[in-house]
Amino acid sequence: MPSLILVRHASTPAMRAARFPAGERADPAGLARAAGLAGTLPEGRWFTAPEPAARETAEALAPGRAEVVPELAVADPGRWRGLPYADVALAEPDALRRWREDPAQAPPGGESDAEMARRVAAWLEKWRATAAEPAVACCDAGPIRAALGHVLGLTGAGAFDLAPLSLTELSATPAGWRVRRVNHRPEPGAASVVKREA
Known part of the structure; x- marks a missing residue:
């Protein structure tokens, strides 16, 4: 059963400031921690979301190996891109409430979580249908949550x-998926972070 490990990319200034994502680069300290985990993840295929922080994290973990997958991008926050959540809550409380309560609601000019979930699910099933070896994918929390929602049948x-640099591991089976772990936070220097049990 090939496993797919989803790595949340290293922290960014937007994460620390509680802002909507804006395609920022990863923090140098987070990338150094990611480099400390290099060599502990599978030797199979590597994927990355297109955002700079995801690509930089993948490069720190496995230099030159990751293929960019547009389907793993975070949902486009539209007009809220880069804005603090607190500012949006003050300026557009009704729109923010609808977005939080309804996955089908998109930020103004952006993409809904439901739309993101559909493209992530489509990519997951495409990978499962052809998976012959383990894989690792670096992306932000939104696509990882979308993957978990798909696997567990959650809306x-x-x-x-x-957490940043946490691992969520899924196993592909002929009948579907198994969740092996969520939000696992390995320590640099660990011999291996891949579970081997069937």
Whole structure:
């Protein structure tokens, strides 16, 4: 059963400031920690979301190996791109409330979580249908939550806590998926972070 490990990319200034994502680069300290995990993840295929922080994290973990996958991009926040959540809550409380409560609601000019979930699910099933070796994919929390929602049959999976550089491991089986772990935070220098049990 090939495993797919989803790595939340290293922290960014937007994460620390509680802002909507804006395609920022990863923090140098987070990338140094990611480099400390290099060599502990599978030797199979590597994928990355297109955002700079995801690509930089993948490069720190496995230099030159990751293929960019547009389907793993975070949902486009539209007009809220880069804005602090607190500012949006003050300026557009009704729109923010609808977005939080309804996965089908998109930020103004952006993409809904439901739309993101559909493209992530489509990519997951495409990978499962052809998977012959383990794989690792670096992306932000939104696509990882979307993957968990798909695997578990949930409408939304926003309640999952996913720390920067945490690992969420899924196993592909002929009958579907198994969740092996969520939000696992390995320590640099670990011999291996891949579970081997069937």
